[in-house]
Amino acid sequence: MDVDDEAMRQYVPASFGKQDNSVNVEAQIERCRRKIVDESKPQAAAKDASLDSDKDSDDDDSDDDEDEDEFPVSHELVIKTHDRPVTTITLDPSGTRLVTGSKDSTLKLHDLSALTPTTIRAFKTVDPFETKPSAAAEAHAIHQVVFSPHSGGQFLVITATPQARLFSRDGDMIKEYVKGDMYLRDKLNTKGHTAEVTSAAWHPSNRDRFVTAGTDSTVRIWDVNKSLQQEQVVVHKSRAAGSAGLTRMTAIAWGAAAEGNKSVIASAALDGSLVLWGGEGPYHRPLGEIRDAHVKDTWTSGLDISSDGRLVITRGGDDTIKLWDTRKFKTPVNTTSHPSTSSQYPTSNIKFAPNSASVITGSETGHLHILNPATLRPELLTPVTPGSPLITVNWHPKLNQIFTGSANGQTTILFNPKLSTAGALTILSKAPKKRHLDDDPHFTTDMDPLGMSGEGVEPGGKPGPAPGSFASRHPTVGLTASGRSRDPRRPHIPQTTPFAKSTPDEKYVRENIELSSMRDEDPREALLKYAPKEGEKNVFTGAWEKTQPKAIYKDYDSEDDEPNAKKAKR
Incomplete structure (x- = not known):
């Protein structure tokens, strides 16, 4: 009867309810203790190997622990x-x-x-x-x-x-x-x-x-x-x-x-x-x-x-x-x-x-x-x-x-x-992670990005949602196996190619190329910033005022006196 009881205890739990799964941290840390700590003191190793129990050896061991x-x-x-x-x-x-x-x-x-x-x-x-x-x-x-x-x-x-x-x-x-x-x-x-x-x-x-x-x-x-x-x-x-x-x-x-x-x-x-x-x-x-x-x-x-x-x-x-x-x-x-x-x-x-x-x-x-x-x-x-x-x-x-x-x-x-x-x-300080069934690749299945089951194959040979799956019940939700959206209203994002990676975008040009912000500036407004105001001296074109002749234009009393436009050539 005693042998049967021992065999029964191996399969039947001795208690019910929530079990204490706390980890013994001190034991895990102790398993990481190093055997050889200091080789620069060979006499310390000899003292550790000896089993003397006198007071002097105890003092030496305490000194070694302090050095350690x-x-x-x-x-x-x-x-x-x-x-x-x-x-x-x-x-x-x-x-x-x-x-x-x-x-x-x-x-x-x-x-x-x-x-x-x-x-x-x-x-x-x-x-x-x-x-x-x-x-x-x-x-x-x-x-x-x-x-x-x-x-x-x-x-x-x-x-x-x-x-x-x-x-x-x-x-x-x-x-x-x-x-x-x-x-x-x-x-x-x-x-x-x-x-x-x-x-x-x-x-x-x-x-x-x-x-x-x-x-x-x-x-x-x-x-x-x-x-x-x-x-x-x-x-x-x-x-x-x-x-x-x-x-x-x-x-x-x-x-x-x-x-x-x-x-x-x-x-x-x-x-x-x-x-x-x-x-x-x-x-x-x-x-x-x-x-x-x-x-x-x-x-x-x-x-x-x-x-x-x-x-x-x-x-x-x-x-x-x-x-x-x-x-x-x-x-x-x-x-x-x-x-x-x-x-x-x-x-x-x-x-x-x-x-x-x-x-x-x-x-x-x-x-x-x-x-x-x-x-x-x-x-x-x-x-x-x-x-x-x-x-x-x-x-x-x-x-x-x-x-x-x-x-x-x-x-x-x-x-x-x-x-x-x-x-x-x-x-x-953490408990060892138990091996899960999904850790074995032979027992895992491919999952889509939403965590649901994979796609099946339609009668025409095209990949499609498996019968009764989440994708079959919600045909416009989630992504396909190739990463595309099932929603026809969502635009397709083009695949990033090596050429596209090396092509600089607007942010890259603005941050890394000097004076690139001038592309968005109106050249006329940029030039007018240097135009002199009333009473100011013309710094950039002031020398031209003495050398260039003054333009003389004819004044007309009314619009009727203005010359007609040139006739179109026949």
């Missing part, structure tokens, strides 16, 4: 985003929208507030080149994706092309900035970059300005709303022998200045130089220049400015990391050895922590390095993707979580439940 809680790296959440290396990661200021770029020429958009532990995936994949049919056969890697720090509504996309692109937070392209004429030798006369753009940065306080650096040896400052020409051009004159005054710009950063309200732009070049410019101009002379900041012909991939504008950190292709002081911009404050991955992954970056108290970067072994900016010594060394190089890092200030991208296409979120907020914790 200093940085948000105690837990991790893995997102398999791309099939090829992840080259760049960016988040909006609120920390809800995550965008990753890869060598597979695609962008992945994630909504962190809508993900669940079983549905961690991108909600949209964007190809930046799908808007151009001519570029369908081309595939360019994504160099950099940068969200605007002032509003989460748009982000810049830098690809291996001369044109920067502006996208909305939903993945729709807003603007494509102009490409310069590559046959002009004077770089100051081109309207845009004439070669590949490598890096970009937003203005720290002005939401309408950003800067780009390219391999055409120029730094260009743009207005977000003007895509046909940049605002300013700064040509980097290389001092290296044999370069003919030109070199490739490898990285750029725009940050607040150490003193005053102005900003500074720091740029690195392939000739090993590091240049500091005034962010608000003038741009004819740099604030400071170091010719041999790194070894010549090595790719300086990482560059960042601290939040107070006093320090600049660089990660060069000569296997070094150097710290610079903007107030004494001559020699590095500190230098440390760090193997470079810029030869294979040119977007390997280095970043200051939000409070500038730490510096983070990746390594070829897949470890995350958290360095002390004063000494550049590792404060924490933790493996993220062992055996796969860690390319890009991002420490979000609001979430207090570290996002990393690796060469195996994996994006990892490092966090600490005691220090972090939202982000990964929001995902783990």
Whole structure:
């Protein structure tokens, strides 16, 4: 009888009514705890392996826990985003929208507030080149994706092309900035970059300005709303022998200045130089220049400015990391050895922590390095993707979580439940989504835009509404399978072709072409604006009054005395 009772309980519920389906959040978070936190302290691992119960070991363990809680790296959440290396990661200021770029020429958009532990995936994949049919056969890697720090509504996309692109937070392209004429030798006369753009940065306080650096040896400052020409051009004159005054710009950063309200732009070049410019101009002379900041012909991939504008950190292709002081911009404050991955992954970056108290970067072994900016010594060394190089890092200030991208296409979120907020914790606080029957494509049916059943086939072979369906009962409501309206009174909207996409409309002409508003102006009224009033001096045609004879016309007493019109010729 006992065996039968147990079998019966497996099929019959023990209680009735509404069940409590609350999720155990602490258990879900605990499953994300990382085994190895810090490899820079091997003695700590040995102490954790030992099972000593004396008082001294307890004190050491408590000290290790305090060190572990200093940085948000105690837990991790893995997102398999791309099939090829992840080259760049960016988040909006609120920390809800995550965008990753890869060598597979695609962008992945994630909504962190809508993900669940079983549905961690991108909600949209964007190809930046799908808007151009001519570029369908081309595939360019994504160099950099940068969200605007002032509003989460748009982000810049830098690809291996001369044109920067502006996208909305939903993945729709807003603007494509102009490409310069590559046959002009004077770089100051081109309207845009004439070669590949490598890096970009937003203005720290002005939401309408950003800067780009390219391999055409120029730094260009743009207005977000003007895509046909940049605002300013700064040509980097290389001092290296044999370069003919030109070199490739490898990285750029725009940050607040150490003193005053102005900003500074720091740029690195392939000739090993590091240049500091005034962010608000003038741009004819740099604030400071170091010719041999790194070894010549090595790719300086990482560059960042601290939040107070006093320090600049660089990660060069000569296997070094150097710290610079903007107030004494001559020699590095500190230098440390760090193997470079810029030869294979040119977007390997280095970043200051939000409070500038730490510096983070990746390594070829897949470890995350958290360095002390004063000494550049590792404060924490933790493996993220062992055996796969860690390319890009991002420490979000609001979430207090570290996002990393690796060469195996994996994006990892490092966090600490005691220090972090939202982000990964929001995902783990939700119940796992149960698999629905509709998730299997073999059991789904095609639905029309109104959510009703699909169309059938009429006896004549033409598609038509199925008998008894919603479409058959309401023949003029909704859309057909091809997207056309069933209402015969509604005009048909022509399909948008690639030619129509490239044809400028009235709004585009008015906003992007200068003086285009003159097309709607009456030329006679425009000329009469300059006509002199009574008593005023004629400025434009006053000289003619002295040289031109006065017209003399005959006066007629009545209309009858006026000469008749010429007779028509026979």
